[in-house]
Amino acid sequence: MKLGKFMALVVIVSLVLTIVSACVAPTPQVVEKVVTQVVEKEKQVQVVVTPTAAPKAPVTLTFWHAYNEVSPENETLTKVLIPAFEAANPGIKVESLAVPYDQFRQKLLTSMAGGVAPDLIRSDIIWVPELADIGALAMLDEVMPDFEQYKAAVFPGPLSTNFYNGHYYGLPLDTNTRVWFWNKEMYETAGIAEPPQTMDDVAAQCAKVKALGEDKYVFADGGTYGWAVLPWIWSFGGSITDPEITKATGYLNGPDSVAAYEFLLKMFKDGCLSPSILGGGVSAGDGYATDLYANYLDGPWMYPIFASQFPDKQLHAILMPAGKGGHISVVGGEDIVMMQQSQHKEEALKFLAFTQSEEYQLKMAETGQMPVLNKLIDSDYMKSHPYYGTFLEQLNTAKARTPHPAWTKMEEYLTNAGQAILREEMPVQEALDKATAEIDALLAK
Amino acid sequence: MSRNQGGRRLFNRVVLYLALLLGAIIMAGPFLYMVSTAFKGQVYVFEFPPQFIPARPTLENFVKAWTSNNFALYFWNSLRVAVVVMAVVVVLTSMMAYAFARFNFRGKDTLFYLMLAMMMMPAMMLIIPQFVLARNLNLINKLGGLVVVYAASGMAFNTFLLRGFFEGLPRELEEAVLLDGGGYFTIFTRVILPLSTPALATVAIFSFLGSWDEYIWALTVINEAKKRTLPIAIANFQGQHASDWGLVFAASLIAVIPVLVIYVLLQRYFVQGLTSGALKA
Numbered sequence: 095m096k097l098g099k100f101m102a103l104v105v106i107v108s109l110v111l112t113i114v115s116a117c118v119a120p121t122p123q124v125v126e127k128v129v130t131q132v133v134e135k136e137k138q139v140q141v142v143v144t145p146t147a148a149p150k151a152p153v154t155l156t157f158w159h160a161y162n163e164v165s166p167e168n169e170t171l172t173k174v175l176i177p178a179f180e181a182a183n184p185g186i187k188v189e190s191l192a193v194p195y196d197q198f199r200q201k202l203l204t205s206m207a208g209g210v211a212p213d214l215i216r217s218d219i220i221w222v223p224e225l226a227d228i229g230a231l232a233m234l235d236e237v238m239p240d241f242e243q244y245k246a247a248v249f250p251g252p253l254s255t256n257f258y259n260g261h262y263y264g265l266p267l268d269t270n271t272r273v274w275f276w277n278k279e280m281y282e283t284a285g286i287a288e289p290p291q292t293m294d295d296v297a298a299q300c301a302k303v304k305a306l307g308e309d310k311y312v313f314a315d316g317g318t319y320g321w322a323v324l325p326w327i328w329s330f331g332g333s334i335t336d337p338e339i340t341k342a343t344g345y346l347n348g349p350d351s352v353a354a355y356e357f358l359l360k361m362f363k364d365g366c367l368s369p370s371i372l373g374g375g376v377s378a379g380d381g382y383a384t385d386l387y388a389n390y391l392d393g394p395w396m397y398p399i400f401a402s403q404f405p406d407k408q409l410h411a412i413l414m415p416a417g418k419g420g421h422i423s424v425v426g427g428e429d430i431v432m433m434q435q436s437q438h439k440e441e442a443l444k445f446l447a448f449t450q451s452e453e454y455q456l457k458m459a460e461t462g463q464m465p466v467l468n469k470l471i472d473s474d475y476m477k478s479h480p481y482y483g484t485f486l487e488q489l490n491t492a493k494a495r496t497p498h499p500a501w502t503k504m505e506e507y508l509t510n511a512g513q514a515i516l517r518e519e520m521p522v523q524e525a526l527d528k529a530t531a532e533i534d535a536l537l538a539k
Numbered sequence: 540m541s542r543n544q545g546g547r548r549l550f551n552r553v554v555l556y557l558a559l560l561l562g563a564i565i566m567a568g569p570f571l572y573m574v575s576t577a578f579k580g581q582v583y584v585f586e587f588p589p590q591f592i593p594a595r596p597t598l599e600n601f602v603k604a605w606t607s608n609n610f611a612l613y614f615w616n617s618l619r620v621a622v623v624v625m626a627v628v629v630v631l632t633s634m635m636a637y638a639f640a641r642f643n644f645r646g647k648d649t650l651f652y653l654m655l656a657m658m659m660m661p662a663m664m665l666i667i668p669q670f671v672l673a674r675n676l677n678l679i680n681k682l683g684g685l686v687v688v689y690a691a692s693g694m695a696f697n698t699f700l701l702r703g704f705f706e707g708l709p710r711e712l713e714e715a716v717l718l719d720g721g722g723y724f725t726i727f728t729r730v731i732l733p734l735s736t737p738a739l740a741t742v743a744i745f746s747f748l749g750s751w752d753e754y755i756w757a758l759t760v761i762n763e764a765k766k767r768t769l770p771i772a773i774a775n776f777q778g779q780h781a782s783d784w785g786l787v788f789a790a791s792l793i794a795v796i797p798v799l800v801i802y803v804l805l806q807r808y809f810v811q812g813l814t815s816g817a818l819k820a
Binding site for chain 2: 156162163164189191192193194197200201204205207208209210212403
C-alpha cells in the first residue's frame, strides 16, 4: 500500500498545485516597470560619458486587422507597405496579424484583460466608442504631437467616427459605403428596362423577377443587423434615435421606420426578398454572381473579389433607391487606433502616421479600400477610377451607425426585431416598440 | 401465423434499413457536399440545382490551399500539438485513473468530484481567467502553451472514462502479481495497460481530436502567424466580405485526413472502449 499512498499523494499534490497556481497573484507589470527604470538609468550614464545616443533595441509593433488572409488587401499590406515602412524606419518591425472579423472583439478584449493587447488595431468604426469608453485606446489628440495636421487632411465624416467624449481616439484608415448593385443580365432576361430610382421601382420588379423562377429574388441581404437594414430605414425617412442619441421612442418605432419594415415584410411575403436575410442560404454577392438575385447592396471591396472569383460577371452600381428620406446608405470603414497598453507608443505613432500617407492610401485603394485623404478626391487617380465615383456620390448623403458605446447591444435588439418581423412572430409596430423600449433603457444608463 | 411473422420481420427489416439509410444520408450528406465543393471552382459553388458530382472538377483549390500562406506549416503545427497532447493525456490520465480506481486515500471522492465539476464549466466563461493564468505562466503565443492547456482540459473526462474501465478489470490478476512478488508499477505497466488497450485508444482519439479541432483558445492566445494551428488558418480563408468556399472546403478536407488516419488505425478499439467504460463506471 505504500505505493498506493504515494500515488494518492501525487494526485493530491498535482491538484493542489493547479489550484494554487491559479490563485497566486502575479506581478508582471511591476517587473516591466523595473526593467524600464533600469534602461533609463543606463541611458543617462551614457549621455554623460559620450554624446552619441545608444542604439535603440529593435522594436516589434503588433498590428491586428481583419483582412482575409488570402485577400489582395493583406497581400499589399504585408508584402508592399510594411516592408516599405520597415525600410524607412530601421529598428522598427511591424508584425501584422489577420484575425477573423467575427472573433476580433473577443480576442482583443481577452488580450486586454490579460494585459497583452497589440500596439495598433484596424478597428471597425463601430467599435471605437466602446473601446474608448472602457479606456482601451490612447487619446491621439493628446499623444500625437502633429495630430491637428493629420486631422485636417482627412474627410470629416470618417474622422468623426474617432471622436468620443471630447477626444479623438484614432484616425480613419479607409472609408466605404454600400451602393445598389443591379444585375444587368437578370434585368435583360426579366425585361426590366432601368435600374430602380425609387422604392416604388423596386417593388415593381417583383412580378418580373419571380417570373424567371421561384429561386430568383429581387433583393438579397445577409441579415437584419444595422449594416443591412439602416439604408432602408433612413431612405424611408426613419431613424434609430433622435440626433442627440438620448431616446429611440418616436424614431425607431415612428411611422417612417415602421414603413421601411412594412416594405421589407411585404417583399419577403411576396417571395421577392431572399430568405438569406434570415441567415444561411446563398450569400448576397454569390447569388448576384450566379444570377439568383437581381439586386443587392455592397461595398467597393466586391470589385477585386469579383475580378478574382467571378471574372465573367460585372458589377453595376447606382445610388440606394430613394424613399421619403432620399437615397441614404450607411457609412462603413475602419479606423486605426493605438491601444493604451502599447509599450511602444512612439514607434506605433510612426506607423500610424505612415497609414495616413498618400503612398499608403493609394496602394490600398488599388485593393478596394477607399482612401480618406482630402487631397485625393480631386486627384487623377480618383477621377479616372472605374468605380469609386458612385461610392463618393453615395458618401455625400450616407450616414454613420449610432456612435454610442452600447451600439453592439442596440444592434442586437434591432436584429432581433427584424427577425421577429420577417418570421411574422410579431407585427411590425409591436416588434419595433419592444426594440425601442430596450434601446431607451440602454440610453438611460 | 408463421407467414405473418415472416412478413412482419421483413417489414421491420425494411423500416430499419430505410431509417439507417436516412441516418447515413443525414450524417454523410454534408461531408460529401464538402468533398464535392472542394473540387469546384468558385463560379460553380452556388450552381442551381446543386451538383454533387462537379461537371468541371479541379484540383486548383487544393493546390491553392496547400501553397498559400504557410498552410503546410500550420498543418505541421497542429500535428505536433495534437500528437504531444495525445501522449501526455494518455500517460497522465491512465495513472490518475488507476490511482482513483484502485487506491483508497482520504478525500478521494471529493477530489474526483471536484475534477468532474471542472467538466461542467462552459469553456467561454473561463476564457478570461484562463488567459490571465496562461499569461502568468508564460504560456501565451507558444505551441507548448497550447499543449499544456489542451492536455489539462482533457484530464477530467478521460480520467473519468479510464477509471470506469479500470474498475471493471478483475482484481485477482493484480493479486496474483503481488503474490509473485511484483509491485504496483509492474501491475500498472504489465497488467492494467495491456488489458486496457480499447479504453486507451478511445482516450487517444478523443484527446487527438480535441486539440486538432480546437479553435477559440488557439485563436485567442496565438499572436504570430507562423505559430498558428490549422483551424485558424481555415477560418482565415473566410473573409469579412466574401469567402472562397472551394478553398475553405479543400483546406477542411486536408485537415480531415489525419483524423481519418487516427480513427481508422484505432477504430477496432474505439467502440469497445467507449461501451466498456460506460457500462462498468
